[in-house]
Amino acid sequence: MSRWWLAVFLSGSAFAQTGGQTARIDTGDTAFMLVAAALVMLMAPGLAIFYGGLVRASSVLNTMMMSFAAMGIAAVAWIAVGYSLAFGPGGNALIGGLSQAGLAGTLSGVTGTLPTPLFVIFQLLFAVITLAVVSGSVVERMRFPAFVLFGTIWVLVVYAPLAHWVWSTDGWLFKLGLLDFAGGTVVEVASGVSGLVAALVLGPRFGFPRYVSIPHNVPLVLLGTGLLWFGWLGFNAGSALAANGIAAISLLNTNAAAAAALLVWMLWETVRTGKPTAVGAATGAVVGLVAITPGCGFVTPGAALLIGAVASTVSYFLVANKHRLFPDDALDVFACHGVAGIVGTLLTGILATPLVNPLGNGLIAGNPHQVIVQMIGILGAAALAAGGTFLSLKIVGLVMPLRMTEKEEIGGVDLSSHQEEGYETESPLGAPVFIAGD
Amino acid sequence: MKLVTAVVRPERVQQVKEALFQAGISGITLSRVSGHGGEQEIVEHYRGTRVMVEFRDKVEFRMAVSEPFVQLAVDAIVRGARTGEVGDGKIFVQPLERVVRIRTAEEGHAALTPVNETRLNPEGGQ
Numbered sequence: 001m002s003r004w005w006l007a008v009f010l011s012g013s014a015f016a017q018t019g020g021q022t023a024r025i026d027t028g029d030t031a032f033m034l035v036a037a038a039l040v041m042l043m044a045p046g047l048a049i050f051y052g053g054l055v056r057a058s059s060v061l062n063t064m065m066m067s068f069a070a071m072g073i074a075a076v077a078w079i080a081v082g083y084s085l086a087f088g089p090g091g092n093a094l095i096g097g098l099s100q101a102g103l104a105g106t107l108s109g110v111t112g113t114l115p116t117p118l119f120v121i122f123q124l125l126f127a128v129i130t131l132a133v134v135s136g137s138v139v140e141r142m143r144f145p146a147f148v149l150f151g152t153i154w155v156l157v158v159y160a161p162l163a164h165w166v167w168s169t170d171g172w173l174f175k176l177g178l179l180d181f182a183g184g185t186v187v188e189v190a191s192g193v194s195g196l197v198a199a200l201v202l203g204p205r206f207g208f209p210r211y212v213s214i215p216h217n218v219p220l221v222l223l224g225t226g227l228l229w230f231g232w233l234g235f236n237a238g239s240a241l242a243a244n245g246i247a248a249i250s251l252l253n254t255n256a257a258a259a260a261a262l263l264v265w266m267l268w269e270t271v272r273t274g275k276p277t278a279v280g281a282a283t284g285a286v287v288g289l290v291a292i293t294p295g296c297g298f299v300t301p302g303a304a305l306l307i308g309a310v311a312s313t314v315s316y317f318l319v320a321n322k323h324r325l326f327p328d329d330a331l332d333v334f335a336c337h338g339v340a341g342i343v344g345t346l347l348t349g350i351l352a353t354p355l356v357n358p359l360g361n362g363l364i365a366g367n368p369h370q371v372i373v374q375m376i377g378i379l380g381a382a383a384l385a386a387g388g389t390f391l392s393l394k395i396v397g398l399v400m401p402l403r404m405t406e407k408e409e410i411g412g413v414d415l416s417s418h419q420e421e422g423y424e425t426e427s428p429l430g431a432p433v434f435i436a437g438d
Numbered sequence: 439m440k441l442v443t444a445v446v447r448p449e450r451v452q453q454v455k456e457a458l459f460q461a462g463i464s465g466i467t468l469s470r471v472s473g474h475g476g477e478q479e480i481v482e483h484y485r486g487t488r489v490m491v492e493f494r495d496k497v498e499f500r501m502a503v504s505e506p507f508v509q510l511a512v513d514a515i516v517r518g519a520r521t522g523e524v525g526d527g528k529i530f531v532q533p534l535e536r537v538v539r540i541r542t543a544e545e546g547h548a549a550l551t552p553v554n555e556t557r558l559n560p561e562g563g564q
Contacts, residue, residue, distance in 0.1 A: 054485075214484050269483070279485050319486035332485065 026113035032243035033118050039234020040125040044071050044132045046231055050224025050282070051136050052422075054331055057216040058412040059140045060422035066135035066147055073151040074127040074159075079103055082127060083120050085160035086168060093172035096164045112241050122238060123167075127159050129235070130187045134389075136331035137195030140213060141205050141409055144417045146402045150198075150392050158194060158388035162186050162381055178377035179352055179360050179370065181250065182239035184294025184345040185381035192338015193385035196329055201393045202402055204328030206409050213330070218278045225282040229258055232289045236296040246357055250296040254289065257296075257308030261288025264312040272320070283336060287315045290340040295348030298360030303351040310347065311340040342378050349374030439534040439550065440508045444499045445473065446519040446527040451497050454518035458499075461514040463507060464552050467500045477525035496527060502537050504547050 048067035052060045074082070081101045090097030100106055109116030131151050138147065165171040166178060166186050173185075180186065205213065215221060236254040240247035265284025266276035291311030292304050299307065318325065318335040326334060349371040352360030361367040396402060408416035415421060446454055451468070458466060472493040480491040503511050512529055520526055539549035 212484075212487055212489055214482070214487070214489055273483050273488075275483070277483055277485075280483075283485055322486050335486075 023110035024113060025110055025115055026242070029113045029242045029244075030115060030118060032247070033114055033122060033238055033241065036234035036238025037118065037122045037125055039231045040122065040129065040238065041071075041231070043129045043228055043231035043235060044068070044125075046224050046227025047129065047132050047136075048224070049220050050228060050286070051139065051331055053217040053220030053222075053224060054215045054279070055139055056213045057423055058414055058421070059213070060216065061414040061420060062144065062417045063135075063139045063413075065144065065418065066139060067132035069144075069148055070132040070135065070151060071128050073148060074131045074155050075124055077152050077155040078120075078124040078127050078160075082155055082160040083123065085156060086123065086163040087119075089170075091164065091168075091170055093170060093175065094165070095161050096168060096170065114241060119241070122241075123163065126163070126183060126187060126235075127155055130159055130183075130191050131155060133187070133191035133333060133337055134194045134198065137199040137329045137333040138202055139330045140413055141330075141403055142198075142202055143401060143404055146396050146400055149399065150396045150402075153392040153395060154194065154389065157392055158190060158385055159186070161388075162190055162384055165380065165384075166377070173377050173380060176376065177370070177373050179298055179348050179362075179374065180294045180345065180377065181297035181348075182236045182293045184290075184341045184348065185377050188290050188293055188337045188341025189345065189378055189381040190385040192334045192336075192341055193382045194389040195333030196326065196338060197386050197389040198393060199327045199329040199334075201390065205330065206406055208328045209323045215279055221279055221282050225285050229255075229285060229289060232258075232293075236293060240297055246297050249301075249356055252301055253296040253299060253304035254292050256301045256304040257292030257311075258285045258288040260305040260308030261285060261291065261312035264309045265316055268313065268316045283319070283332075284312050284316070287312050287336050287340045290337050291344035291347075293341065294345045295352065298348055298352035298357050298362070300351075300353060300356055303347075303353075307344055307347045307351070311343040314343050315340050345374050345378050346371065439502060439504055439537060439546070441532045441534045442499075442501050442503055442508065442511045442515075443530040443532070444515045444519065444527060445471065445496045445529075446499065446515070447521065447525065448495055448497050450519045450521070450526075454499060454515055457514035457518035458501070458511065461507070461510040463501055463503060463511050463514065465501055465550065469498045469500075471496050471498045475525055475527070477523075494525065502534055502550055504550050 044067055048064040051067060052064040055063045079102065081098065083103060084098050084100035085096045088096040088098065088100035090099050103120060106116045106120060111119040131154060134154070135147065163186050165173040166180050168174060178185070233251050233254055237247040237251035240250055262281055262285040265280050265287065269276045269280045288308035288311065291307050295307060296304070315336050318339055319332055322329070322332060322335055329335070348360075348362065350363040352362030352370065353365050354361055362370050393402060404413070404416060412421070444454070455466070458464075472495050474493050477494065480494070482489045482491060499515065501511060508531060512531070515529055536545065537549045538545055
């Protein structure tokens with residue numbers, strides 16, 4: 001495959017529709033991608049469950065609701081203008097055109113070998129999961145309406161332009177030759193850096209670092225991890241945008257990196273604190289999935305194991321020292337997603353081999369320049385995420401307060417934000433009585 | 439009449455209950471409580487956060503007993519709850535002014551005696 005073919009495969013621009021060749025829909029590719037899209041959808045509720053288990057019982061609903069809200073916010077924003085900003089024709093190297101706002105003129109289109117609406121929904125679900133990941137940094141203190149407004153702006157200011165940079169044929173990082181198979185920069189670096197900046201802007205939770213919010217339901221954490229892992233197979237393999245050998249290798253690599261990272265995290269815990277923990281195992285698995293995301297379609301399974309192990313080690317030591325290094329990034333979005341995304345993106349530049357994918361020539365394949373390109377990609381993504389997040393939060397801050405009051409935070413986040421509780425703790429002493437219908 | 443309150447380890451509830459029943463004391467109220475005695479704090483690890491849990495879960499037994507049963511109750515609780523390690527708990531004995539059985543409005547000793555129990559003292563006399 002030439003780069004030109006990649007352009008056809010990886011861009012939702014009108015290129016495939018107007019490029020002069022007759023685009024053909026492939027039924028096998030389409031069938032596979034329909035399923036892959038559905039798998040990616042499952043990642044958001046999976047993440048909600050993962051995050052929900054990691055917070056205290058009195059914040060479980062608010063935490064899960066942020067991920068569920070992302071399923072609404074990002075989807076609507078994507079259809080309205082997000083898709084056009086990312087993949088619409090008529091733009092420049094930094095942003096797409098507005099001609100496909102509201103998905104105008106895309107419905108009968110063909111992207112690569114897929115119906116364009118399928119490409120739209122696949123990319124839409126990427127935006128959903130990325131915004132959901134960001135929420136992990138700000139749980140237990142950000143006001144829910146502020147998060148909804150912030151998320152809407154963020155998808156359009158940070159996510160869509162970054163997707164354009166990396167995956168649209170017009171994007172400057174695409175033209176530079178950045179290797180990012182499934183979103184190491186677009187999803188992971190972006191969410192990690194955005195989360196870190198958001199945590200800085202919002203400030204820490206009450207009593208940080210002395211008073212800690214410890215996981216209230218570790219089985220939920222494990223369940224969420226399982227759903228994330230399952231969905232991630234569609235996320236990464238689907239990024240081949242075709243039912244082919246590269247998709248198969250991506251799926252194999254994704255599983256391999258998660259497996260290695262899970263074991264390595266438990267190993268470090270055993271060495272450093274005596275016992276492997278369930279939360280640690282789950283965290284390790286997620287870190288491995290993050291790290292292999294940019295390289296899954298470019299590296300060998302052996303390299304995938306290495307990527308998982310290295311990322312797990314780096315993230316483990318950052319998390320172990322997070323209280324000294326980071327602001328109150330509640331669920332370690334930067335240490336787990338941001339850093340593992342950076343590690344994976346860099347290692348992709350080193351380990352990509354044409355034996356797996358002719359488009360990926362890394363350092364070991366005699367192309368040291370690729371490492372420089374990967375670094376530029378990481379820095380570009382981080383800069384856009386940091387600047388865009390800061391700007392989005394400042395805009396929201398003009399309209400409404402970003403943070404809960406101390407009273408709302410301490411009195412129970414679920415009660416103050418949603419007037420409901422995840423678990424009925426008061427029964428039967430609460431003695432609830434009916435007053436009226438809603 | 440005395441109110442005997444005992445704070446014991448949750449894992450010894452079974453033994454304490456059996457010892458009390460054997461001593462003829464069957465009117466007991468239990469609550470889950472947590473507190474701090476002289477024992478060492480528990481350390482837990484959660485993803486880079488080392489947490490010290492400063493209050494331990496305990497179970498509190500409360501029983502109203504007539505004078506002859508006070509020492510029996512105390513001995514039974516000690517027998518059932520003792521492990522010999524720090525953190526076995528405490529027993530408090532307080533005077534009790536009135537006891538009323540709601541069903542019959544009986545007061546005092548009559549209200550303390552279980553319905554199916556005729557012994558008013560440990561020796562079994564009336």
